[in-house]
Amino acid sequence: MxxxxxxxxxxxxxxxxxxxxxxxxxxxxxxxxxxxxxxxxxxxxxxxxxxxxxxxxxxxxxxxxxxxxxxxxxxxxxxxxxxxxxxxxxxxxxxxxxxxxxxxxxxxxxxxxxxxxxxxxxxxxxxxxxxxxxxxxxxxxxxxxxxxxxxxxxxxxxxxxxxxxxxxxxxxxxxxxxxxxxxxxxxxxxxxxxxxxxxxxxxxxxxxxxxxxxxxxQHLQQAQSLVEDASVLVYKQVVTEVEGQKHINIEQLLRLPNYQAYLYQWLKPFGFTAWNDIYKLPNAQSGKQVNTDEYRLLKNRENLILEPLQQQDSNVYKIEEGQSDIATPIQLHFQKTTIVPEKSSKNEIFVNNELIKFPLFVRKWREGDYFYPFGMNGKKKKVSKFFKDEKMSLSEKENTWLLCSGNNIIWIIGRRADERYKVTENTTQILKIELL
The missing domain is CATH 3.40.50.620 (HUPs)
Structure with a gap:
């Protein structure tokens, strides 16, 4: 021996x-x-x-x-x-x-x-x-x-x-x-x-x-090795990685002769055990999900999205008048200006500073929230309906912050400003708010 x-x-x-x-x-x-x-x-x-x-x-x-x-x-x-x-x-x-x-x-x-x-x-x-x-x-x-x-x-x-x-x-x-x-x-x-x-x-x-x-x-180990090799090759064709998430393209997944086997190979390292629920997920309604203690597999319109579970932040963050920057929960920069460009990015808004009442607040959206979307001539809209129309996934909704003045929403940050605070020809004080 x-x-x-x-x-x-x-x-x-x-x-x-x-x-x-x-x-x-x-x-x-x-x-x-x-x-x-x-x-x-x-x-x-x-x-x-x-x-x-x-x-x-x-x-x-x-x-x-x-x-x-x-x-x-x-x-x-x-x-x-x-x-x-x-x-x-x-x-x-x-x-x-x-x-x-x-x-x-x-x-x-x-x-x-x-x-x-x-x-x-x-x-x-x-x-x-x-x-x-x-x-x-x-x-x-x-x-x-x-x-x-x-x-x-x-x-x-x-x-x-x-x-x-x-x-x-x-x-x-x-x-x-x-x-x-x-x-x-x-x-x-x-x-x-x-x-x-x-x-x-x-x-x-x-x-x-x-x-x-x-x-x-030995035969089983060789077969497992072949399975792993095939799994890696198909993964590269079907899965894209986006900001810490894995997006499994549902259309391409369902073209595979035995897509369940690939899902099993890709997802088993993340602690999933409810395999029957997972195999049904590609054909389920958007918003359906299967969770482990640490991860979530979410059905979106075109993808299954694998992402770490995040503790939802229910805090409200205050911004005092005169503050130029905040770093928590997101980075915002405030600057008075006299110029509004013809085109601005989705990460910045220009608002009538005279209409804003400080302190401002940054928080997550709540059921029943509404605002008046910029460009819609003063029509009121629920935030939940706005999310639906924008075809936002559950994780996108959960990670979206609101900038508020009192109970009014000034900005669905990075998405849409409120019409009530827009700059007009009569505005004398303009505040630029930028998401960094």
Whole structure:
């Protein structure tokens, strides 16, 4: 096994040589063999051990066992303790998920503080089989059937090509001691039930089940790679990125033979799970949306718009008389002038300063707001109707600010001024207001 690993590392993970490696070590046979192998191959390693305080004296026994091993073998060791049960309750997570979050957050801190290059874990082929079956049972996309990846950024799993039996056999042949985790016997966890009840039946049906599964994984990983390549190519044709948003052109999307598969590939990194709702969105009414905790997918007229969710600002910002500039919530510049150009941009207005009552206010629009659009000869219009006529998306409406004098709207900023404050031939005081 040592020679097999050495060949595997030189062919597939040569960049680990001469790097500073942090090994996640629980004390079980897998992580103890991982540590033994990398020490035997003279890699620069250190041990990280988490005591989750879940098994009382047994957890403390694991910690002491690993400390003694590190001392006997002159390996640097880092140990931390977690109140896993309390964290799981506060975060409303299962014990397993809580432990996972705690340990990887700590590993990341160690890596940054101590300058490690990579984190190595002892996942092996049987772990990959179990992960495949868990995902298959719960329902998943193709990527969920590709097993555990050999590398995720700085996390490396060098033992994925070896079985649990091979690892245990190597430990026995080389007199490597390890600790048995009593929780591995319990079938209350899905992974253990698969390990004890389901996988032995599959292996009884195929004596080379591990070899067949490894070959199947390779085919699935190749298929996933093809899917990702196709997804990137089509993405460039269908999606445009605009000021932090991703605009998915609906017409081009619906021309694709299986547009749902592309939506899944593009949107899965953003935490979406309501896939049936997402697949219906291209044919839904404008304004329909599907949200995650951090992102929104919004149906606009011609596009599906993916954008981060923003906290809506309900504040009202005051502008005192004589102020020339404000920076919050947007940048506005105020300047008295005597000249009104024949043509002005949408980012500036010229108003009759005598009609304005200070302080002015900047705020978001509210239901029931109305104004008298410039150029419409004094006709009153609801702001909501103006937005609709302008064919503004929901996100555009949410990001639009109003400049007000008392209860009157002077300017839908960047969109349309109010007729009541326009400059006429009788105006003697002109105020230029510019959106920077």
């Amino acid at each position: 040592l020679l097999q690993l050495q060949n595997h590392l030189s062919q597939n993970l040569p960049f680990l040589q001469d790097k500073k490696l942090l090994l996640a070590v629980s004390g079980g046979v897998d992580s103890m063999v991982l540590t033994h192998l990398f020490k035997a191959l003279n890699y620069n390693i250190a041990i990280a051990h988490c005591n989750f305080n879940l098994r009382g004296e047994e957890s403390d026994g694991d910690e002491n066992f690993i400390k003694n091993y590190a001392q006997d073998n002159d390996i640097e060791i880092f140990v931390t303790h977690f109140n896993t049960v309390s964290f799981a309750e506060d975060a409303k997570l299962s014990i397993q998920m809580a432990a996972r979050q705690l340990r990887y957050a700590w590993f990341q801190e160690l890596i940054q503080e101590k300058g490690f290059d990579y984190l190595l874990t002892a996942h092996h082929l049987d772990d990959s089989i179990e992960t495949f079956l868990i995902n298959f049972t719960r329902g998943t996309g193709l990527e969920g059937l590709t097993g555990i990846p050999q590398q995720n950024d700085i996390i490396i799993r060098p033992l994925l090509s070896f079985t649990r039996a091979e690892i245990e056999s190597y430990a026995e042949e080389n007199n490597i001691k390890w600790r048995e985790d009593s929780s591995n016997v319990s079938d209350k966890y899905m992974r253990n039930k698969l390990r004890h009840d389901i996988i032995p039946v599959l292996k009884s049906m195929n004596t080379d089940f591990n070899g067949s599964f490894k070959e199947t994984l």
